[in-house]
Amino acid sequence: MALRPSFGPESLAFETPGGAFYTGVNDGLVLRYQPPTGWTTFAFTSPNRSIALCNGTTDPDKGPICGRPLGLAYSPFTKLLYIADAYYGLLVADSNGRLATQIATSAEGQPFVVCNALDIDPFTGNIYFTDASAVYDLRNSSKALLANDSTGRLLKYDVRTNQVTVLLRNLSVAVGVAVSKDGGFVLVSEFVGNRIRRYWLTGRNAGTSDIFLSNLNILRPNNIKRTSLGDFLIAAATVRQDSQTLVPVRVRVNELGRISATVSLEAQYGSTLISEAQQSGLSLYVSSRGVNFVGVYTL
Structure with missing residues:
Protein backbone atom coordinates (compact mmCIF):
# COMPACT_ATOMS: atom_id res chain seq x y z
CA MET A 1 0.00 0.00 0.00
CA ALA A 2 1.93 2.99 -1.30
CA LEU A 3 1.83 6.19 0.75
CA ARG A 4 3.35 8.66 -1.72
CA PRO A 5 4.05 11.50 -1.08
CA SER A 6 3.89 10.54 2.61
CA PHE A 7 6.78 8.66 4.22
CA GLY A 8 7.63 6.65 7.31
CA PRO A 9 4.59 4.78 8.68
CA GLU A 10 5.65 3.94 12.24
CA SER A 11 2.64 2.15 13.66
CA LEU A 12 -0.82 0.92 12.65
CA ALA A 13 -4.15 0.91 14.48
CA PHE A 14 -7.14 -1.03 13.14
CA GLU A 15 -10.81 -0.19 13.67
CA THR A 16 -11.82 -3.80 12.97
CA PRO A 17 -9.77 -6.88 12.05
CA GLY A 18 -8.76 -6.52 8.42
CA GLY A 19 -10.78 -3.30 8.08
CA ALA A 20 -9.99 0.40 8.09
CA PHE A 21 -6.77 1.42 9.83
CA TYR A 22 -4.61 4.41 10.73
CA THR A 23 -0.93 5.27 10.52
CA GLY A 24 1.21 8.30 11.42
CA VAL A 25 3.73 9.64 8.91
CA ASN A 26 6.79 11.85 8.78
CA ASP A 27 5.04 15.13 7.92
CA GLY A 28 2.86 15.09 11.04
CA LEU A 29 -0.35 13.64 9.60
CA VAL A 30 -2.36 10.66 10.75
CA LEU A 31 -3.72 8.91 7.67
CA ARG A 32 -6.68 6.53 7.42
CA TYR A 33 -6.91 3.66 4.97
CA GLN A 34 -10.39 2.56 3.99
CA PRO A 35 -10.86 -0.16 1.39
CA PRO A 36 -11.56 0.45 -1.47
CA THR A 37 -11.21 4.24 -1.16
CA GLY A 38 -7.55 4.21 -0.12
CA TRP A 39 -5.69 6.78 1.95
CA THR A 40 -7.24 9.97 3.32
CA THR A 41 -6.03 12.53 5.83
CA PHE A 42 -7.64 11.90 9.21
CA ALA A 43 -5.90 14.05 11.85
CA PHE A 44 -2.80 15.96 12.86
CA THR A 45 -1.11 16.58 16.20
CA SER A 46 0.42 20.06 16.01
CA PRO A 47 -1.65 23.25 16.31
CA ASN A 48 1.22 25.01 14.50
CA ARG A 49 1.17 22.74 11.47
CA SER A 50 0.81 24.36 8.05
CA ILE A 51 0.14 22.62 4.75
CA ALA A 52 2.73 24.70 2.91
CA LEU A 53 5.52 23.95 5.36
CA CYS A 54 4.73 20.39 6.34
CA ASN A 55 2.91 18.36 3.69
CA GLY A 56 5.21 15.70 2.27
CA THR A 57 8.26 16.81 4.26
CA THR A 58 10.89 14.34 5.42
CA ASP A 59 12.96 17.03 7.16
CA PRO A 60 13.37 15.91 10.79
CA ASP A 61 14.02 19.49 11.90
CA LYS A 62 10.41 20.34 11.03
CA GLY A 63 9.14 17.79 13.56
CA PRO A 64 8.68 20.28 16.42
CA ILE A 65 6.47 22.40 14.14
CA CYS A 66 4.66 19.74 12.11
CA GLY A 67 4.45 17.03 14.77
CA ARG A 68 5.49 13.41 14.41
CA PRO A 69 2.83 10.82 15.37
CA LEU A 70 4.46 7.49 16.24
CA GLY A 71 2.48 4.98 18.34
CA LEU A 72 -1.25 4.55 17.70
CA ALA A 73 -4.03 2.57 19.36
CA TYR A 74 -7.75 2.53 18.56
CA SER A 75 -10.47 1.79 21.10
CA PRO A 76 -13.43 0.00 19.47
CA PHE A 77 -15.54 0.77 22.55
CA THR A 78 -15.08 4.54 22.67
CA LYS A 79 -14.15 4.92 18.97
CA LEU A 80 -11.21 7.07 20.01
CA LEU A 81 -7.76 6.98 18.45
CA TYR A 82 -4.91 7.52 20.92
CA ILE A 83 -1.67 8.94 19.55
CA ALA A 84 1.87 9.11 20.96
CA ASP A 85 3.58 12.03 19.24
CA ALA A 86 7.34 12.50 19.48
CA TYR A 87 6.95 16.23 20.15
CA TYR A 88 3.37 16.74 21.39
CA GLY A 89 3.01 13.93 23.90
CA LEU A 90 -0.13 11.87 24.38
CA LEU A 91 -3.17 12.89 22.34
CA VAL A 92 -6.58 11.58 21.37
CA ALA A 93 -8.72 12.06 18.26
CA ASP A 94 -12.42 11.29 17.95
CA SER A 95 -14.20 9.99 14.86
CA ASN A 96 -14.17 13.47 13.28
CA GLY A 97 -10.39 13.63 13.19
CA ARG A 98 -8.74 17.02 12.50
CA LEU A 99 -6.58 18.48 15.32
CA ALA A 100 -6.07 15.84 18.01
CA THR A 101 -6.61 16.82 21.64
CA GLN A 102 -3.48 16.90 23.78
CA ILE A 103 -4.10 15.05 27.06
CA ALA A 104 -0.64 14.72 28.63
CA THR A 105 2.78 16.31 28.14
CA SER A 106 4.60 15.31 31.34
CA ALA A 107 4.64 12.89 34.24
CA GLU A 108 5.61 13.65 37.83
CA GLY A 109 6.98 17.03 36.81
CA GLN A 110 9.21 15.69 34.02
CA PRO A 111 8.19 16.68 30.47
CA PHE A 112 8.04 14.03 27.78
CA VAL A 113 10.93 14.20 25.33
CA VAL A 114 9.94 11.59 22.74
CA CYS A 115 6.64 9.77 23.25
CA ASN A 116 6.92 6.68 21.12
CA ALA A 117 4.53 3.76 21.62
CA LEU A 118 1.24 2.95 23.32
CA ASP A 119 -1.39 0.30 23.89
CA ILE A 120 -4.84 0.13 25.49
CA ASP A 121 -5.65 -2.17 28.39
CA PRO A 122 -8.46 -4.39 27.05
CA PHE A 123 -10.25 -4.39 30.43
CA THR A 124 -9.73 -0.98 32.03
CA GLY A 125 -9.25 1.13 28.91
CA ASN A 126 -6.15 2.70 30.50
CA ILE A 127 -3.33 3.74 28.19
CA TYR A 128 0.21 2.43 28.61
CA PHE A 129 2.85 4.36 26.71
CA THR A 130 6.55 5.19 26.58
CA ASP A 131 8.79 8.20 26.74
CA ALA A 132 11.77 6.76 24.88
CA SER A 133 14.36 9.10 26.37
CA ALA A 134 14.52 11.97 28.85
CA VAL A 135 17.54 13.47 27.05
CA TYR A 136 17.47 12.91 23.29
CA ASP A 137 14.51 13.90 21.12
CA LEU A 138 13.66 12.15 17.87
CA ARG A 139 16.07 14.29 15.85
CA ASN A 140 18.92 13.04 18.05
CA SER A 141 18.00 9.36 18.20
CA SER A 142 21.38 8.35 16.77
CA LYS A 143 23.05 10.08 19.71
CA ALA A 144 20.87 8.07 22.09
CA LEU A 145 22.19 4.90 20.49
CA LEU A 146 25.82 5.99 20.72
CA ALA A 147 25.39 7.08 24.33
CA ASN A 148 23.59 3.87 25.34
CA ASP A 149 20.90 6.12 26.74
CA SER A 150 18.94 4.61 29.63
CA THR A 151 16.56 7.39 30.65
CA GLY A 152 13.35 6.03 29.08
CA ARG A 153 10.11 5.50 30.99
CA LEU A 154 7.02 3.33 30.89
CA LEU A 155 3.91 5.31 31.81
CA LYS A 156 0.22 4.83 32.48
CA TYR A 157 -2.60 7.23 31.66
CA ASP A 158 -5.71 6.58 33.74
CA VAL A 159 -8.70 7.38 31.54
CA ARG A 160 -10.94 7.95 34.57
CA THR A 161 -8.74 10.30 36.59
CA ASN A 162 -6.73 11.75 33.66
CA GLN A 163 -3.59 11.15 35.73
CA VAL A 164 -0.22 9.94 34.39
CA THR A 165 2.01 7.79 36.57
CA VAL A 166 5.49 6.40 35.96
CA LEU A 167 5.71 2.61 36.18
CA LEU A 168 9.32 2.02 35.13
CA ARG A 169 12.37 4.26 34.78
CA ASN A 170 15.89 3.90 33.41
CA LEU A 171 14.84 2.04 30.28
CA SER A 172 17.28 1.85 27.37
CA VAL A 173 15.27 3.69 24.69
CA ALA A 174 11.74 2.44 25.35
CA VAL A 175 10.00 2.09 21.98
CA GLY A 176 7.32 -0.62 22.16
CA VAL A 177 4.36 -1.44 24.43
CA ALA A 178 1.76 -4.21 24.54
CA VAL A 179 -0.73 -5.27 27.22
CA SER A 180 -1.41 -8.99 27.63
CA LYS A 181 -4.75 -10.46 26.55
CA ASP A 182 -5.87 -10.96 30.17
CA GLY A 183 -4.63 -7.52 31.28
CA GLY A 184 -2.21 -9.16 33.72
CA PHE A 185 0.96 -7.49 32.48
CA VAL A 186 2.36 -4.97 30.03
CA LEU A 187 5.49 -5.44 27.93
CA VAL A 188 7.93 -2.68 27.05
CA SER A 189 10.80 -3.04 24.58
CA GLU A 190 14.24 -1.50 25.06
CA PHE A 191 15.72 -0.75 21.64
CA VAL A 192 19.24 -0.13 22.91
CA GLY A 193 19.06 -2.67 25.74
CA ASN A 194 18.06 -5.42 23.25
CA ARG A 195 15.45 -6.83 25.60
CA ILE A 196 11.78 -6.74 26.53
CA ARG A 197 10.71 -6.12 30.10
CA ARG A 198 7.44 -7.23 31.69
CA TYR A 199 5.63 -5.10 34.25
CA TRP A 200 2.97 -6.96 36.24
CA LEU A 201 -0.38 -5.20 36.55
CA THR A 202 -2.31 -7.80 38.55
CA GLY A 203 -1.69 -10.81 40.79
CA ARG A 204 0.89 -11.40 43.48
CA ASN A 205 3.65 -9.78 41.40
CA ALA A 206 1.68 -6.59 40.69
CA GLY A 207 3.90 -3.52 40.68
CA THR A 208 7.10 -5.47 39.96
CA SER A 209 8.97 -6.15 36.73
CA ASP A 210 11.18 -8.82 35.22
CA ILE A 211 12.87 -9.67 31.93
CA PHE A 212 10.40 -11.19 29.47
CA LEU A 213 12.76 -11.68 26.52
CA SER A 214 16.51 -11.20 26.19
CA ASN A 215 17.85 -13.20 23.27
CA LEU A 216 21.34 -12.66 21.88
CA ASN A 217 20.05 -13.31 18.37
CA ILE A 218 17.14 -10.85 18.58
CA LEU A 219 18.31 -7.23 18.46
CA ARG A 220 16.73 -3.78 18.33
Whole structure:
Protein backbone atom coordinates (compact mmCIF):
# COMPACT_ATOMS: atom_id res chain seq x y z
CA MET A 1 0.00 0.00 0.00
CA ALA A 2 1.93 2.99 -1.30
CA LEU A 3 1.83 6.19 0.75
CA ARG A 4 3.35 8.66 -1.72
CA PRO A 5 4.05 11.50 -1.08
CA SER A 6 3.89 10.54 2.61
CA PHE A 7 6.78 8.66 4.22
CA GLY A 8 7.63 6.65 7.31
CA PRO A 9 4.59 4.78 8.68
CA GLU A 10 5.65 3.94 12.24
CA SER A 11 2.64 2.15 13.66
CA LEU A 12 -0.82 0.92 12.65
CA ALA A 13 -4.15 0.91 14.48
CA PHE A 14 -7.14 -1.03 13.14
CA GLU A 15 -10.81 -0.19 13.67
CA THR A 16 -11.82 -3.80 12.97
CA PRO A 17 -9.77 -6.88 12.05
CA GLY A 18 -8.76 -6.52 8.42
CA GLY A 19 -10.78 -3.30 8.08
CA ALA A 20 -9.99 0.40 8.09
CA PHE A 21 -6.77 1.42 9.83
CA TYR A 22 -4.61 4.41 10.73
CA THR A 23 -0.93 5.27 10.52
CA GLY A 24 1.21 8.30 11.42
CA VAL A 25 3.73 9.64 8.91
CA ASN A 26 6.79 11.85 8.78
CA ASP A 27 5.04 15.13 7.92
CA GLY A 28 2.86 15.09 11.04
CA LEU A 29 -0.35 13.64 9.60
CA VAL A 30 -2.36 10.66 10.75
CA LEU A 31 -3.72 8.91 7.67
CA ARG A 32 -6.68 6.53 7.42
CA TYR A 33 -6.91 3.66 4.97
CA GLN A 34 -10.39 2.56 3.99
CA PRO A 35 -10.86 -0.16 1.39
CA PRO A 36 -11.56 0.45 -1.47
CA THR A 37 -11.21 4.24 -1.16
CA GLY A 38 -7.55 4.21 -0.12
CA TRP A 39 -5.69 6.78 1.95
CA THR A 40 -7.24 9.97 3.32
CA THR A 41 -6.03 12.53 5.83
CA PHE A 42 -7.64 11.90 9.21
CA ALA A 43 -5.90 14.05 11.85
CA PHE A 44 -2.80 15.96 12.86
CA THR A 45 -1.11 16.58 16.20
CA SER A 46 0.42 20.06 16.01
CA PRO A 47 -1.65 23.25 16.31
CA ASN A 48 1.22 25.01 14.50
CA ARG A 49 1.17 22.74 11.47
CA SER A 50 0.81 24.36 8.05
CA ILE A 51 0.14 22.62 4.75
CA ALA A 52 2.73 24.70 2.91
CA LEU A 53 5.52 23.95 5.36
CA CYS A 54 4.73 20.39 6.34
CA ASN A 55 2.91 18.36 3.69
CA GLY A 56 5.21 15.70 2.27
CA THR A 57 8.26 16.81 4.26
CA THR A 58 10.89 14.34 5.42
CA ASP A 59 12.96 17.03 7.16
CA PRO A 60 13.37 15.91 10.79
CA ASP A 61 14.02 19.49 11.90
CA LYS A 62 10.41 20.34 11.03
CA GLY A 63 9.14 17.79 13.56
CA PRO A 64 8.68 20.28 16.42
CA ILE A 65 6.47 22.40 14.14
CA CYS A 66 4.66 19.74 12.11
CA GLY A 67 4.45 17.03 14.77
CA ARG A 68 5.49 13.41 14.41
CA PRO A 69 2.83 10.82 15.37
CA LEU A 70 4.46 7.49 16.24
CA GLY A 71 2.48 4.98 18.34
CA LEU A 72 -1.25 4.55 17.70
CA ALA A 73 -4.03 2.57 19.36
CA TYR A 74 -7.75 2.53 18.56
CA SER A 75 -10.47 1.79 21.10
CA PRO A 76 -13.43 0.00 19.47
CA PHE A 77 -15.54 0.77 22.55
CA THR A 78 -15.08 4.54 22.67
CA LYS A 79 -14.15 4.92 18.97
CA LEU A 80 -11.21 7.07 20.01
CA LEU A 81 -7.76 6.98 18.45
CA TYR A 82 -4.91 7.52 20.92
CA ILE A 83 -1.67 8.94 19.55
CA ALA A 84 1.87 9.11 20.96
CA ASP A 85 3.58 12.03 19.24
CA ALA A 86 7.34 12.50 19.48
CA TYR A 87 6.95 16.23 20.15
CA TYR A 88 3.37 16.74 21.39
CA GLY A 89 3.01 13.93 23.90
CA LEU A 90 -0.13 11.87 24.38
CA LEU A 91 -3.17 12.89 22.34
CA VAL A 92 -6.58 11.58 21.37
CA ALA A 93 -8.72 12.06 18.26
CA ASP A 94 -12.42 11.29 17.95
CA SER A 95 -14.20 9.99 14.86
CA ASN A 96 -14.17 13.47 13.28
CA GLY A 97 -10.39 13.63 13.19
CA ARG A 98 -8.74 17.02 12.50
CA LEU A 99 -6.58 18.48 15.32
CA ALA A 100 -6.07 15.84 18.01
CA THR A 101 -6.61 16.82 21.64
CA GLN A 102 -3.48 16.90 23.78
CA ILE A 103 -4.10 15.05 27.06
CA ALA A 104 -0.64 14.72 28.63
CA THR A 105 2.78 16.31 28.14
CA SER A 106 4.60 15.31 31.34
CA ALA A 107 4.64 12.89 34.24
CA GLU A 108 5.61 13.65 37.83
CA GLY A 109 6.98 17.03 36.81
CA GLN A 110 9.21 15.69 34.02
CA PRO A 111 8.19 16.68 30.47
CA PHE A 112 8.04 14.03 27.78
CA VAL A 113 10.93 14.20 25.33
CA VAL A 114 9.94 11.59 22.74
CA CYS A 115 6.64 9.77 23.25
CA ASN A 116 6.92 6.68 21.12
CA ALA A 117 4.53 3.76 21.62
CA LEU A 118 1.24 2.95 23.32
CA ASP A 119 -1.39 0.30 23.89
CA ILE A 120 -4.84 0.13 25.49
CA ASP A 121 -5.65 -2.17 28.39
CA PRO A 122 -8.46 -4.39 27.05
CA PHE A 123 -10.25 -4.39 30.43
CA THR A 124 -9.73 -0.98 32.03
CA GLY A 125 -9.25 1.13 28.91
CA ASN A 126 -6.15 2.70 30.50
CA ILE A 127 -3.33 3.74 28.19
CA TYR A 128 0.21 2.43 28.61
CA PHE A 129 2.85 4.36 26.71
CA THR A 130 6.55 5.19 26.58
CA ASP A 131 8.79 8.20 26.74
CA ALA A 132 11.77 6.76 24.88
CA SER A 133 14.36 9.10 26.37
CA ALA A 134 14.52 11.97 28.85
CA VAL A 135 17.54 13.47 27.05
CA TYR A 136 17.47 12.91 23.29
CA ASP A 137 14.51 13.90 21.12
CA LEU A 138 13.66 12.15 17.87
CA ARG A 139 16.07 14.29 15.85
CA ASN A 140 18.92 13.04 18.05
CA SER A 141 18.00 9.36 18.20
CA SER A 142 21.38 8.35 16.77
CA LYS A 143 23.05 10.08 19.71
CA ALA A 144 20.87 8.07 22.09
CA LEU A 145 22.19 4.90 20.49
CA LEU A 146 25.82 5.99 20.72
CA ALA A 147 25.39 7.08 24.33
CA ASN A 148 23.59 3.87 25.34
CA ASP A 149 20.90 6.12 26.74
CA SER A 150 18.94 4.61 29.63
CA THR A 151 16.56 7.39 30.65
CA GLY A 152 13.35 6.03 29.08
CA ARG A 153 10.11 5.50 30.99
CA LEU A 154 7.02 3.33 30.89
CA LEU A 155 3.91 5.31 31.81
CA LYS A 156 0.22 4.83 32.48
CA TYR A 157 -2.60 7.23 31.66
CA ASP A 158 -5.71 6.58 33.74
CA VAL A 159 -8.70 7.38 31.54
CA ARG A 160 -10.94 7.95 34.57
CA THR A 161 -8.74 10.30 36.59
CA ASN A 162 -6.73 11.75 33.66
CA GLN A 163 -3.59 11.15 35.73
CA VAL A 164 -0.22 9.94 34.39
CA THR A 165 2.01 7.79 36.57
CA VAL A 166 5.49 6.40 35.96
CA LEU A 167 5.71 2.61 36.18
CA LEU A 168 9.32 2.02 35.13
CA ARG A 169 12.37 4.26 34.78
CA ASN A 170 15.89 3.90 33.41
CA LEU A 171 14.84 2.04 30.28
CA SER A 172 17.28 1.85 27.37
CA VAL A 173 15.27 3.69 24.69
CA ALA A 174 11.74 2.44 25.35
CA VAL A 175 10.00 2.09 21.98
CA GLY A 176 7.32 -0.62 22.16
CA VAL A 177 4.36 -1.44 24.43
CA ALA A 178 1.76 -4.21 24.54
CA VAL A 179 -0.73 -5.27 27.22
CA SER A 180 -1.41 -8.99 27.63
CA LYS A 181 -4.75 -10.46 26.55
CA ASP A 182 -5.87 -10.96 30.17
CA GLY A 183 -4.63 -7.52 31.28
CA GLY A 184 -2.21 -9.16 33.72
CA PHE A 185 0.96 -7.49 32.48
CA VAL A 186 2.36 -4.97 30.03
CA LEU A 187 5.49 -5.44 27.93
CA VAL A 188 7.93 -2.68 27.05
CA SER A 189 10.80 -3.04 24.58
CA GLU A 190 14.24 -1.50 25.06
CA PHE A 191 15.72 -0.75 21.64
CA VAL A 192 19.24 -0.13 22.91
CA GLY A 193 19.06 -2.67 25.74
CA ASN A 194 18.06 -5.42 23.25
CA ARG A 195 15.45 -6.83 25.60
CA ILE A 196 11.78 -6.74 26.53
CA ARG A 197 10.71 -6.12 30.10
CA ARG A 198 7.44 -7.23 31.69
CA TYR A 199 5.63 -5.10 34.25
CA TRP A 200 2.97 -6.96 36.24
CA LEU A 201 -0.38 -5.20 36.55
CA THR A 202 -2.31 -7.80 38.55
CA GLY A 203 -1.69 -10.81 40.79
CA ARG A 204 0.89 -11.40 43.48
CA ASN A 205 3.65 -9.78 41.40
CA ALA A 206 1.68 -6.59 40.69
CA GLY A 207 3.90 -3.52 40.68
CA THR A 208 7.10 -5.47 39.96
CA SER A 209 8.97 -6.15 36.73
CA ASP A 210 11.18 -8.82 35.22
CA ILE A 211 12.87 -9.67 31.93
CA PHE A 212 10.40 -11.19 29.47
CA LEU A 213 12.76 -11.68 26.52
CA SER A 214 16.51 -11.20 26.19
CA ASN A 215 17.85 -13.20 23.27
CA LEU A 216 21.34 -12.66 21.88
CA ASN A 217 20.05 -13.31 18.37
CA ILE A 218 17.14 -10.85 18.58
CA LEU A 219 18.31 -7.23 18.46
CA ARG A 220 16.73 -3.78 18.33
CA PRO A 221 13.21 -4.79 19.44
CA ASN A 222 10.74 -2.12 18.39
CA ASN A 223 6.94 -2.16 18.48
CA ILE A 224 5.10 -5.10 20.05
CA LYS A 225 1.60 -6.11 18.99
CA ARG A 226 -0.69 -8.60 20.70
CA THR A 227 -2.44 -11.09 18.39
CA SER A 228 -6.01 -12.35 18.71
CA LEU A 229 -4.63 -15.57 20.21
CA GLY A 230 -2.80 -13.69 22.96
CA ASP A 231 0.78 -14.11 21.80
CA PHE A 232 2.93 -11.23 20.55
CA LEU A 233 4.54 -10.09 17.30
CA ILE A 234 7.74 -8.10 17.69
CA ALA A 235 9.47 -6.01 15.04
CA ALA A 236 13.20 -6.56 15.51
CA ALA A 237 16.48 -7.32 13.75
CA THR A 238 19.12 -9.99 13.60
CA VAL A 239 22.71 -10.03 12.38
CA ARG A 240 23.42 -11.42 8.94
CA GLN A 241 26.50 -13.53 9.55
CA ASP A 242 28.28 -13.08 6.22
CA SER A 243 28.17 -9.27 6.30
CA GLN A 244 27.61 -8.58 10.02
CA THR A 245 24.83 -6.17 9.09
CA LEU A 246 21.42 -5.91 10.73
CA VAL A 247 18.43 -7.22 8.79
CA PRO A 248 14.75 -6.94 9.76
CA VAL A 249 12.81 -9.83 11.28
CA ARG A 250 9.41 -10.40 12.80
CA VAL A 251 9.36 -12.52 15.91
CA ARG A 252 6.41 -14.39 17.40
CA VAL A 253 6.56 -14.93 21.17
CA ASN A 254 4.04 -16.62 23.45
CA GLU A 255 2.83 -15.26 26.79
CA LEU A 256 5.70 -17.02 28.57
CA GLY A 257 8.36 -15.30 26.47
CA ARG A 258 9.17 -18.34 24.34
CA ILE A 259 9.99 -17.64 20.69
CA SER A 260 7.89 -19.75 18.32
CA ALA A 261 8.95 -18.18 15.00
CA THR A 262 11.52 -15.76 13.61
CA VAL A 263 10.89 -14.71 10.01
CA SER A 264 13.35 -12.66 7.97
CA LEU A 265 12.03 -9.70 5.99
CA GLU A 266 15.34 -9.02 4.27
CA ALA A 267 13.91 -9.96 0.86
CA GLN A 268 11.28 -7.21 1.14
CA TYR A 269 13.16 -4.54 3.12
CA GLY A 270 16.87 -5.19 2.62
CA SER A 271 18.74 -3.72 5.58
CA THR A 272 15.95 -1.23 6.38
CA LEU A 273 14.60 -2.04 9.84
CA ILE A 274 10.88 -2.45 10.38
CA SER A 275 9.05 -0.70 13.20
CA GLU A 276 6.00 -2.95 13.52
CA ALA A 277 4.48 -6.26 12.46
CA GLN A 278 0.79 -6.71 13.16
CA GLN A 279 -1.71 -9.43 12.34
CA SER A 280 -5.20 -8.22 11.40
CA GLY A 281 -7.81 -10.44 9.84
CA LEU A 282 -6.15 -12.89 7.46
CA SER A 283 -3.16 -10.68 6.71
CA LEU A 284 0.08 -9.52 8.25
CA TYR A 285 0.81 -5.79 8.06
CA VAL A 286 4.34 -4.43 8.33
CA SER A 287 5.36 -0.80 8.80
CA SER A 288 8.71 0.97 8.82
CA ARG A 289 9.93 4.52 9.33
CA GLY A 290 12.36 3.94 6.45
CA VAL A 291 9.86 3.35 3.61
CA ASN A 292 6.87 4.97 1.90
CA PHE A 293 4.47 2.02 2.00
CA VAL A 294 2.71 -0.40 4.32
CA GLY A 295 3.52 -4.02 3.53
CA VAL A 296 0.62 -6.49 3.46
CA TYR A 297 1.26 -10.24 3.42
CA THR A 298 -1.15 -13.16 3.35
CA LEU A 299 -0.80 -15.47 6.34
